Amino acid sequence: MxxxxxxxxxxxxxxxxxxxxxxxxxxxxxxxxxxxxxxxxxxxxxxxxxxxxxxxxxxxxxxxxxxxxxxxxxxxxxxxxxxxxxxxxxxxxxxxxxxxxxxxxxxxxxxxxxxxxxxxxxxxxxAASGTTTTASCDTTHITTLMSAVSAFESALGSSLTASMAYDAASNSSAQLNVYKTRWSNLPPGALAFTRPGIALSQVTTSAQVAAFNTLAQAALSSSGYADMQGVLAADDYLGYTLNANGYGAGLARVAVIGTPSSTGSWALMFGGHHLAFNLSFNGGCTYPTPHHIGVEPRTAFTANSQTGYNFYGAGSYQVLSSKAAGMLAVFNGLSSSEKSSAFLTSQTFGDILLGPVEANTGSYANVSTKLAAVAASSKRGLLVTSLSTAEQALVTAAIQQWVGDYDNDTAARLLADYQADYASTYVAWANSSGSYSSDGPDASTNGSYMRIDGPRVWIEIAVQNGVIVQSQTHYHMVYRDKTLDYFNELAN
Incomplete structure (x- = not known):
């Protein structure tokens, strides 16, 4: 022994x-x-x-x-x-x-x-084909983000900052990992744990609100920030326009895990119902997964004025429509035989497969188990390299909808990595019956499912019946990097 x-x-x-x-x-x-x-x-x-x-x-x-x-x-x-x-x-x-x-x-x-x-x-x-190292990353973005975190903490004051930030001096590595996995697509009342950090309902003064919005804009690209604003607006629509209990932008939370640094490891989390931006940073690089997002209603709605538009603007929203359209275009662009080859026969999905399966565990084991089952499956879909140049371009455009939620350096680095792996990357779809239909996936049909599955990249969109807006379907979506979720800091 x-x-x-x-x-x-x-x-x-x-x-x-x-x-x-x-x-x-x-x-x-x-x-x-x-x-x-x-x-x-x-x-x-x-x-x-x-x-x-x-x-x-x-x-x-x-x-x-x-x-x-x-x-x-x-x-x-x-x-x-x-x-x-x-x-x-x-x-x-x-x-x-x-x-x-x-x-x-x-x-x-x-x-x-x-x-x-x-x-x-x-x-x-x-290293996998296309994998990059931290040496290729530009620290300018991280430096700007660190400044935004500092400004937000100054606006919050010491008491709220203490509730928002989790440092290594007061928490073990294992506990910090647990905090990192406290995310979900569910509203707070349906969770057995509390998301880390402070609620947006605690961000009340004009200086605090402005500092939060600056932080979110520094962490995300304009499209990523627009997605966040849209999901917050949608939750207020459910909570106030439709009077549904337990919903609202004020219930979303923000947390900093570890000490912000341009060389060390730390994380920034924005989380709430249908919202999980989990950004890890190490050595000047951004590792922006797992990223879960969803929306109800799926179709256009008018923003509610309950929060005074503190975290989003007035007007009409149709959230995540570009992400859905990008993925639908992949399958609509396939020939009949290709669409059949991409179909996951006898497989049905009531939700995304790799949602918050590791929630509140601090471990990646549950994700690894599901990935192993997919890898062992006799049917994973259609290889991207079997597609025409134009069809491959649609796959690239769909992936860009996700990596494009982050700074330009991160987006370019990740996209290049994923494209280099197209020879081992699959596109796949399913429906509620498990039996092939030439119609393909449909955003208005419960049980429609689409994914991109590569050595690293994993993107899923699942279509479900509405919970509050029951007259229409709504989306659940997730983007993961199998190698670099949480910068690979969780125990497998």
Whole structure:
């Protein structure tokens, strides 16, 4: 057993071993009663050791062991000296590897209270095609954003700032990771946890409101900021124009996780019903995923004046229509045979697959499990490289709708990475029946579903019946980067 690891034994044998150890018995794996023959429990034998692996970022990696021994065998995998949560089978799979997964792995096999540690296997993760490094990032954007955070904190004052900001001095890394995963598409009343930070209802003075809007504009591009304003306006429409309890822009929240820095790691979160901008920063680079957004109503509405238009302007809104149109254009541009090849036969989706499945866990394990299931599926859709140049351009335009929500440097870097991976990127769609129809996806039909699925990029749009505006459908959407969600800072 490796030094520093404690494998806790249970049952009668463990109790007897503890007594023998306490009486100078040396903790051996033998037991005896007066007048009886000493019995030795053999440690498990490992017949096949885990093998070292070299993979490309985004690919899966599986370590496995074959062991025999007395009793029922149990397993615990380790990365270095740290036990991996949930890795308690004879094999351990990382569904989508990232640079942070590289390192040494082994497994402790236990049977009848006695353990054996396997040989160490090394995982090497090579950069995926198109992957960039922090050295290519322009720190100008981060510097501007840090200034906006500072100005917002000054406008808030010390008390509200203390409620909005979570620093490493007062929180463990594990707790900070939990805060980062406290996002959801649901309104606050439907959540079992509270989103981090302060509510916009606490941002009340004209100076505070102006500083918040400046912060949001610094964090996002003009199109990203417009999406945020539209979702806030839509929630006020539900809460005040339609008098639905538990909705409203004032319930959305803003939080800073860690200490803003142009070289270190920190995060900025804007969250609420149908709203989750989760931006991570490291070494001058922006990592803007996971990003969840949705809207109800789907069609045009007139902004309500309840909040005095503090966080959005007056007038008419039709939110997320460009994102939906960009994705619909991909499938409307396919030939009949291509549309059939892209269809996910027998698969139906009541919602997006990779919504906030990791909510309030501080772990990426739930996401990795779902990604592994998709990767193992016999039907993932249609490869982008099988499309014509014009059809591929539609895929690129759809992705631009998402990366374009952020600063120009980030948008260009991410788009180039994703385009470089088109040979392994799929477009796919589904409907509520699971049976192919030549009509294709339809924004006005419940159960319509569309996605782009690459080694890194993951974009989904799901169409659902309305909750408050029940006469029409509404959208749930998500954009993820399988390698760089949360800058890959969560435990897998």
């Amino acid at each position: 490796k030094r520093g690891r404690q494998i806790h034994k249970t049952g009668p044998l463990a109790i007897l071993l503890a007594v023998l150890g306490g009486c100078g018995g040396g903790g051996s794996s033998t037991s005896s009663d007066s007048g009886s023959t000493t019995t030795t429990v053999a440690a498990p034998t490992i017949g096949s050791q885990p093998a070292s692996l070299t993979v490309t970022a985004g690919a899966s990696a599986t370590f496995s062991v074959v062991a025999t021994g007395s009793g029922t065998l149990s397993y615990q995998w380790f990365k270095g000296s740290t036990a991996i949560s949930g890795a308690t089978a004879a094999s351990y799979t990382i569904a989508s590897t990232a640079a942070g997964d590289a390192g040494s792995y082994d497994v402790v096999v236990t049977g009848s209270g006695v353990s054996t540690t396997s040989a160490t296997a090394t995982l090497t993760v090579n």
